[in-house]
Amino acid sequence: MISTWRRRAGLGESNKLKQQQQPPDMELAIPTHFLCPISLQLMKDPVILSSGITYDRDSIDEWLQNGNYTCPVTSQILRSFDQVPNQAIRKMIQDWCVDNRQYGVERIPTPKVPVTPFEVSEILSRITASTLQGDQNQCLQMLHTIDKLSAEGERNRQCILANGTAGVLAASFDAFASSSVEENTTLLEHILSTINWMFPLGVEAHIYLGSPASLLCMVCFLNSGDLLRTQNAILALKELLSIDQQYSEALVQIEGVIQLLIKLIKQPICSTVTKSVLSVIFYMLSSSSASNDKVQSTLVEMGLASLLLEILVDSERSICEGALGVFDRLCDCEEGREKAFNNALTMPVLVKKVLRVSELATEFSVSAIWKLCRYEKREERSALVEALQVGAFQKLLLVLQDVLSALIPFMICQKSRS
Known part of the structure; x- marks a missing residue:
C-alpha cells in the first residue's frame, strides 16, 4: 500500500x-x-x-x-x-x-466536472439550429466549446463521440460548403479540424462528408497552400476512401484532382500529408470502378512511377509502404509496367526493400517484381535477368523461409488435432 x-x-x-x-x-x-x-x-x-x-x-x-x-x-x-x-x-x-x-507535496488542482450526454446534446442542437439559419458565428462558438471540453480529458472526448457529434458536424460541413466555401472558409476549416480527431467516423458522417459539395470543398483546401487546411482535408479524404469505393469514384470526377495529388507529392508539405496522399491514390487505384483504368493512365502519364522510385530511395518506413503500394498498383496496367521497365532504379529499389522495411512493404515489393517478370515478353526477359542480378533470388528464398517458419507450427498443430 x-x-x-x-x-x-x-x-x-x-x-x-x-x-x-x-x-x-x-x-x-x-x-x-x-x-x-x-x-x-x-x-x-x-x-x-x-x-x-x-x-x-x-x-x-x-x-x-x-x-x-x-x-x-x-x-x-x-x-x-x-x-x-x-x-x-x-x-x-x-x-x-x-x-x-x-x-514537496503539490496541491491537487480542483478537477473539472466531466461533460454529460445532456450537455453534449444541447451543444449539438444549437449547432443544428445555427446551421439551418446559416449562422456561422454561433456554429463557431459551439465548436470552440467542443474543443475546450475535449481538451479536458479522454472521458469528455468519449462522451462527445458517443452522442453523435461527428454526424452533426459533418452535416453542418456539407450545408455550409453547399452555401459558399469562400464565405464560410474559417468555419469549414474548423469543422474539419474538429472532426479529424473523431476517426473512425460513422455512416452518417461519411454520407455528409462524401457529398459533392463536401468533396469539392476539401479539394479546394488541398489547393489552398495552407498547411493546416491541406492536412485536415487529406486526412478526411483518406478516411472516406478507406471505407467505401463510391467516394473514390466521386473524387475522381472532380476536375484536376489527380494533378493536385501529384503536385502534393512532388512538392511535399509535411510527411503526414505525403503519407495520406499516397493512401488516397492507393485507394483510388484499388477501386473497381469504371474510371480506374483512366486514373492509372493519367497517373502514369504524369510520371508517378518514376517519382515513386525517387521517393523510395530514401524515405521513412510509412512513406515507403505507401509508395510501394501505389507502385504495385501501377504495375497492374501495361503503361505502368512499361514505365517501370524503362527506369534503371526499378529492380534495385524493389529488391532492396524486400525484408528491409516491413512485412507490408515486402508484400508490395514482391508483388511488383512478380508482375514485372510475369508480363514481360518471353523473348526479352530483361526484367527477370536484372532481378536475379541484384539479388532477388536470395531475397525471395529468405521470404519463403519466413513464410514456412510461420506455417510449420500451424501445420503441426492441425496434424496433431486430426
Whole structure:
C-alpha cells in the first residue's frame, strides 16, 4: 500500500533551509481515507458511488469500463453508475497538500466536472439550429466549446463521440460548403479540424462528408497552400476512401484532382500529408470502378512511377509502404509496367526493400517484381535477368523461409488435432 509521500529533492530556493534541517529520506504518511481503494494512490478527483464508497474517478471509470457492475469494496451490485463529486474529501486533500508543501507535496488542482450526454446534446442542437439559419458565428462558438471540453480529458472526448457529434458536424460541413466555401472558409476549416480527431467516423458522417459539395470543398483546401487546411482535408479524404469505393469514384470526377495529388507529392508539405496522399491514390487505384483504368493512365502519364522510385530511395518506413503500394498498383496496367521497365532504379529499389522495411512493404515489393517478370515478353526477359542480378533470388528464398517458419507450427498443430 502506498501510504507515504517521499519528500522530493528539488523544493526551490525558499525551502532550502527547511530541506537542510530535515532528514533527506523523510517520508510523510498520507491519511488512509485520502487513498483510492482501487489504486491506493492519493485521490485527485474523489467521487462517491451509489454504494457510498469514495474512489478516484479515473480508477472507478476503468473498473466500470472493464464490465464490472459491483462496488469494488462492498461487492454490492450498483443501483446506478452515477458518480457524485466528494467535495468534502477533495477539500480536505487539497488542504492537506497545502499544509505539507514543505515536504514537496503539490496541491491537487480542483478537477473539472466531466461533460454529460445532456450537455453534449444541447451543444449539438444549437449547432443544428445555427446551421439551418446559416449562422456561422454561433456554429463557431459551439465548436470552440467542443474543443475546450475535449481538451479536458479522454472521458469528455468519449462522451462527445458517443452522442453523435461527428454526424452533426459533418452535416453542418456539407450545408455550409453547399452555401459558399469562400464565405464560410474559417468555419469549414474548423469543422474539419474538429472532426479529424473523431476517426473512425460513422455512416452518417461519411454520407455528409462524401457529398459533392463536401468533396469539392476539401479539394479546394488541398489547393489552398495552407498547411493546416491541406492536412485536415487529406486526412478526411483518406478516411472516406478507406471505407467505401463510391467516394473514390466521386473524387475522381472532380476536375484536376489527380494533378493536385501529384503536385502534393512532388512538392511535399509535411510527411503526414505525403503519407495520406499516397493512401488516397492507393485507394483510388484499388477501386473497381469504371474510371480506374483512366486514373492509372493519367497517373502514369504524369510520371508517378518514376517519382515513386525517387521517393523510395530514401524515405521513412510509412512513406515507403505507401509508395510501394501505389507502385504495385501501377504495375497492374501495361503503361505502368512499361514505365517501370524503362527506369534503371526499378529492380534495385524493389529488391532492396524486400525484408528491409516491413512485412507490408515486402508484400508490395514482391508483388511488383512478380508482375514485372510475369508480363514481360518471353523473348526479352530483361526484367527477370536484372532481378536475379541484384539479388532477388536470395531475397525471395529468405521470404519463403519466413513464410514456412510461420506455417510449420500451424501445420503441426492441425496434424496433431486430426
